[in-house]
Amino acid sequence: MIVRDLHTAKNTERRVDSEGWNSVRLLLAGDNMGFSFHITTIYAGGELQFHYKNHFESVYCISGEGSIEDLATGEVHEIRPGVMYALNEHDKHILRGKTEMVMACVFNPPVTGNEVHRADGSYASADEHQQAAAG
Amino acid sequence: MIVRDLHTAKNTERRVDSEGWNSVRLLLAGDNMGFSFHITTIYAGGELQFHYKNHFESVYCISGEGSIEDLATGEVHEIRPGVMYALNEHDKHILRGKTEMVMACVFNPPVTGNEVHRADGSYASADEHQQAAAG
Numbered sequence: 016m017i018v019r020d021l022h023t024a025k026n027t028e029r030r031v032d033s034e035g036w037n038s039v040r041l042l043l044a045g046d047n048m049g050f051s052f053h054i055t056t057i058y059a060g061g062e063l064q065f066h067y068k069n070h071f072e073s074v075y076c077i078s079g080e081g082s083i084e085d086l087a088t089g090e091v092h093e094i095r096p097g098v099m100y101a102l103n104e105h106d107k108h109i110l111r112g113k114t115e116m117v118m119a120c121v122f123n124p125p126v127t128g129n130e131v132h133r134a135d136g137s138y139a140s141a142d143e144h145q146q147a148a149a150g
Numbered sequence: 151m152i153v154r155d156l157h158t159a160k161n162t163e164r165r166v167d168s169e170g171w172n173s174v175r176l177l178l179a180g181d182n183m184g185f186s187f188h189i190t191t192i193y194a195g196g197e198l199q200f201h202y203k204n205h206f207e208s209v210y211c212i213s214g215e216g217s218i219e220d221l222a223t224g225e226v227h228e229i230r231p232g233v234m235y236a237l238n239e240h241d242k243h244i245l246r247g248k249t250e251m252v253m254a255c256v257f258n259p260p261v262t263g264n265e266v267h268r269a270d271g272s273y274a275s276a277d278e279h280q281q282a283a284a285g
Binding site: 016017018019020021022041042046047048049050052054071073075077083085090092097098099100101102103104106108119121123 | 151152153155156157177181182183184185187189206210212220225227232233234235236237238241243254256258
């Protein structure tokens with residue numbers, strides 16, 4: 016059994032900081048659960064374009080308010096506590112934080128722990144990541 | 151993109167009620183994400199023994215307080231907001247709700263939607279489930 020606490024994990028290398036957001040990765044590929052689990056904070060006023068070409072992701076809003084725009088259809092969905100979205104088609108999207116939003120995120124395949132978003136808004140696949148790490 | 155809201159989903163067949171808990175299954179096997187995602191409420195005073203022999207599960211505490219006892223080691227871990235536990239060894243455990251606890255749960259393989267806990271505290275595997283459904 017693995018037990019981890021956000022309040023201590025956020026002061027370790029499990030926390031990744033980036034422009035407009037941070038993410039604390041409570042489960043990673045090395046935990047062998049078949050998915051990774053992150054608590055991600057989107058800052059108020061943040062406007063973030065992501066495109067996970069190599070991952071499925073689900074996001075559940077724990078607190079805060081904002082929206083997600085589906086760039087394939089132009090549709091905008093409101094985000095508030097209790098709303099979940101799932102990128103089952105590797106959907107290219109823009110996330111907007113009206114207030115700070117705290118989200119529970121699941122990635123399949125699991126994130127390895129060292130990914131940062133690339134210019135195209137994606138994470139490398141594990142294979143690409145290994146090549147990059149090796150290169 | 152799939153978008154679902156706990157506040158409407160809890161009034162549909164996505165909600166499963168059982169002794170001491172209920173669970174709203176926001177993502178199921180049929181969504182083809184490779185995992186399922188549930189918001190589960192453990193009632194105050196609940197004492198629940200589970201043993202997911204066929205699934206990995208991670209559980210993140212959104213609100214409330216309680217504990218989890220690892221029946222293999224006897225160890226008891228406090229649960230409060232921000233604490234996550236992951237049953238990476240199909241750990242047999244007892245969950246105790248000191249107050250009502252709201253938890254974000256991820257299952258791999260994904261739950262199909264019709265499982266109830268069996269006498270041994272497990273869910274059937276998808277194969278067994280299909281056999282049972284067919285039988």
